[in-house]
Amino acid sequence: MKKILLSALVVSAAVFFASSCSKEVISLTDDTAALQPANQDLNAGTWKPILLTAPTDIVVAAPIATNTPEYRAQINEIKSFQHNLTAQEKTLVKYWSAGAVLRWNEILRELVAKHNLAPYQKDDGTYPFPDAANPLAYPQFPFANPPYAARAYAYVTASQYDALVAAWHYKTLYNRKAPYNVDSSLQVLVPKNTLPSYPSEDAVVAGAAVEMLKLLFPGDQDYIQLKAEEHKRARIIAGANVRSDIEAGEALGRAVAQKFVARARTDRAGAAAGNQALWTKLEEDTKARGETPWISQESPKRPPMLPAFGKVKTFLMDSVTAVSLRPGPPPSTSSQQFKIETEEVYQMVKNTDREKIRIVHFWADGVSTATPPGHWDAIAAEDFIGKNYSEVRWARNMALLNMSLMDAAIVCWDTKNTYFNPRPSQVDPRIKTLTGLPNFPSYISGHSTFSGAAATILGHLIPERANAYEAMAKEASLSRLYGGIHYRSDCETGLVVGKNVGNYAIERARTDGGE
């Protein structure tokens, strides 16, 4: 009996010891400090918007005066919230204080990752397409693949930027003080500043996001609305905004975003999936040029991903310019150069090592991830946090980055579907891959184009990091060769094309009033 007791004791002691170790994983920005901008960019109302013709396109009515009973009532609302603060409310305040643009960018990356799953085939071997009108039926809308994601990031951040430019205009026009600068007895849970608080920049960002996401992620409205409600409440609880700041900001954000929604509805993305006639034509045209066309290596064969995405309306340039950025053709599939490059891919995978696999997987950004544009947003966000940007500068820089990434996707997809050339493993079945094989033509590498564009505009925005961004872009680009899914020329040309797209963002950055 003694031995049984002893054994039980040993086992339970082991259980207790092991279970007492915390295994909770801390996400990178869980403990990010409250945003405390070094410079409030008070002139941002004069910055050049993207779609708005002027910051006054949307009218924001003058706020009620701070000496009215109505305003006093709104101060009292804050105080009543603060009277019985729960731990959960404190957590909300802390979470949202890190920055509105940052948090909504993270929410968007999360939605993309959730929806970045290719539909399963139907019984007849064809594939169903997600339906925006019925987003929760399988396959759920959207399939947030890299081009879709690039466009989503661009629209959300661009609409937030325009809405904030308008907000800054009205902030300086009406110059209504923040509640804590009106009532010094008010408790404030976030850093104080002198920025006029009407309309609320946080509500502007949330309002724009909610409105854009109705279009982009229609099946996730419950989650999105919940986040928006929490965001607005957090600002009132924190004492940073009165309710009228929030309401005016939200209305402004929504109204500006509606202009972007109207653009998105007519930007030709809706037709990007193409149809059987287009898929056949791309293949036949390639054969007619004497080249081996791309063929899906999925089973059953899946149509190429968004083959008409190259026709989508660009943000940073007109469509003629976008087409002019298309590079010349890849090495002919019958050329010696093509044979040499194919052999290089085979040898690369065959002789891979742990470090190369690490690079492949670090940059893979495949199924169920935020995609390469989302990865670059994460890289940018980490650096922007350290810069203590104002919300409007956060939005501007995110918009510049994401318009580059979307336009990079457009030029890249135009190139891919112009040349429609095969993946290495299609022409040489010996070639196995160290990451998922993307289901669209090879030339040029999407990762390389995205990364070239991102590194270029980020290097302009944060010059001291330019070399680091360039090194990352090179590594991301080569990761596709290491992974066995791209030829070297796909990667090298992709980087150059991406850089060319990024230069248009630099051109805009130099003239938008923000520097």
Next chain:
Amino acid sequence: MLKLKTTIAMIAFVLLAGHTTLAQTDMDAIMMSKKQLCIGPMYSYSSWKNYWEGTLKRENLNIGTVSSNAYSLMGAYGINNKLNVLFGAPYITTKASAGTLKGMSGIQDLSLFVKWMPIEKEAGPGTFSMYTIGGVSFPLTNYVADFLPLSIGLRSKTVSARLMLDYQVNNLFVTASGTYVFRDNITIDRTSYYTNYLIQSNEVQMPDGSNLNVRAGYRSGKLIAEAVLNKWTTQGGFDITRNNMPFPSNRMNATTLGVNFKYNVTKNHTLAIVGGGNTTIAGRNMGQSTTYYGGLFYVLDFSPKQKSTSTNNQPAKTN
């Protein structure tokens, strides 16, 4: 002295479930005698075509059949008749029969167990014994965990605690054990991943696991033949979503049914062959694998007394 009747059937699991029980010696009611080392190579082949995506059973034409080969070295040493140390480590290769994904290979985890038999006594017509087994496992190499279903393992360091009861009447026995496996978090090669939400970290929280094992059959000094039912349950984790890839922290469950045998070839029981197989009868977020294995064990006697004799070739507990 071949007390190691063992299987590495569990290796098949590792491919998609990743709990690191290697040698079923740690789950059987057999002890090595004092200063006896039993050691030998083991080969195991496992494959599956269907798998459970969450609870939905499906095939995947872009993977085909996933197979793995495991070549292990395993052993057991008797510190004394009631306290044994067990160890095992495999080299594993994986392969998918369809699609383009490249299989992986490498040395996986080292597993170590301490097995203690505090109780052995006559009870009714037979002998009752009780065991406690403590184990640890950890990766021996920097292999890739986040490439399921072709990873060779999950990389998680584990600590396990097991209580095992055995009852034998003549040559018939039944053994039952329950195990709790603590799994340490792992790090992967990327800095962000989605489970039920997005996590910006290269660290993955690994849910613990538990295991129930029931085995019954014939056991003598010459031959052991048994049927084994095993149920591995991950305590937490998330389901693979529709048409998604598996992930190390999935809720991986599997129930397998199998048979094992051990046969002492030589008269003095210094050499034995072992073999067996099992198949998965229920699962979640795992392949429906079927596994076959076979191996050889050789006993080295380090005791100061004379070399093994037939009397001490009996399992210690039945002496």
